[in-house]
Amino acid sequence: MAQHRRPPSPALAGACLALALLGAGARAQEPATSPGDTNVFAGTLKKVHDAGSVTLGYREASFPFSYLVGQRPVGYSIDLCLHVVEEIRKELDDPAVNVAFVKVTPETRIPDLVSGKIDIECGSTTANKERETQVAFSPIMFVAGTKLMVKTSSSYRSYRDLSGKTVVVTAGTTNEKALRALNDKNKLGLNIVTAPDHEQSYAMAASGQADAFATDDALLYGLIARHKAEKDLMVVGGFLSYDPYGLMFRKDDPQMARAVGRTFASMAENRDLIEAYHRWFERRTPSGEEISLPMSAQLSEVFRTMGMDD
Structure with missing residues (x-):
């Protein structure tokens, strides 16, 4: 897709x-x-x-x-x-x-x-x-950027829609730092949780344990394609950071x-x-x-x- x-x-x-x-x-x-x-x-x-x-x-x-x-x-x-x-x-x-x-x-x-x-x-x-x-x-x-993956059935289309919600990031990534800075700047009250790798972060969002997964857009598209989950999950919002690999x-x-x-x-x-x-x-x-x-x-x-x- x-x-x-x-x-x-x-x-x-x-x-x-x-x-x-x-x-x-x-x-x-x-x-x-x-x-x-x-x-x-x-x-x-x-x-x-x-x-x-x-x-x-x-x-x-x-x-x-x-x-x-x-x-x-x-x-x-x-x-x-x-x-x-x-x-x-x-x-x-x-x-x-x-x-x-x-x-x-x-x-x-x-x-x-x-x-x-x-x-x-x-x-x-x-x-x-x-x-x-x-x-x-x-x-x-490669040039990537942090975006959000959410369920297609949800109403979330931007980080602004996630106030007070749970967002998972992979520990030790620049995405975690970018999300925490965004949360502090906009006083979103996000519950930011971490998982040890992208697959586990994906699983938390796919299962509903987290409302969104924040990581580089190319990785999100890749995970959705790998799991054939195009009908259930989507990438939304603008870039929250830019990341040259x-x-x-x-x-x-x-x-x-x-x-x-x-x-x-x-x-x-x-x-x-x-x-x-x-x-x-x-x-x-x-x-x-x-x-x-x-x-x-x-x-x-x-x-x-x-x-x-x-």
Whole structure:
């Protein structure tokens, strides 16, 4: 079922472009290390070289960014991470580097990355200044925004209709922070409750334990499509926040930053970025769902600044 999103504000578009240019441009200017020279590897690349594997953090229920089909992590973010892995293999001159997967949640993803339990987080994580004090981000891969999911049989069409009602958010997300700020500013008296992951948040709203579920619009559309619940649930209201996504990796790691930057620049030039978007958002997904969410003008412009032809 086709869904329509209101275009993000010009200020957001400008911020997205600035971040994309900073991430892609600055990294592309620095020279790569010499493949096979183990003396120059540091940070994540040295860790991967020594272990012979790279560990990707995946989410169980961030469809279509990162989710499980059977026991296999798949999704838009997983595809992008696997392209980064290919760049790491080239850098290390080691095509035999293995890929391991570790499940993360919104609350564990940053600690697991910082501690070295995972090397790249492949999920639906908003890149913001607060998080950049702990981790680094790839160039922007998606632009989302907080919206509300409610039952179609309800009378709720905006956050203003939810005064005194129960709204669930997933713990450890930027959506929780945005909703609490909105509640305080407008004195709505919301009963804000949290669940550990998006699937459990969805279940609370679908079952009526919560009157609404607040998270990024693309995730809401994905959850509704995944559960084939278009008749029972819908996404309503304007954007409560805007959230540019990126892949997370450890900060202060210039070799890894260059590898990630080269990956995105190459994917933009080869149009692999737009193909990955089409695969997960505009066509039937490999697991059978169809979101039909056209690429926003803002994300298209971000990809263009990375080198994608019109």
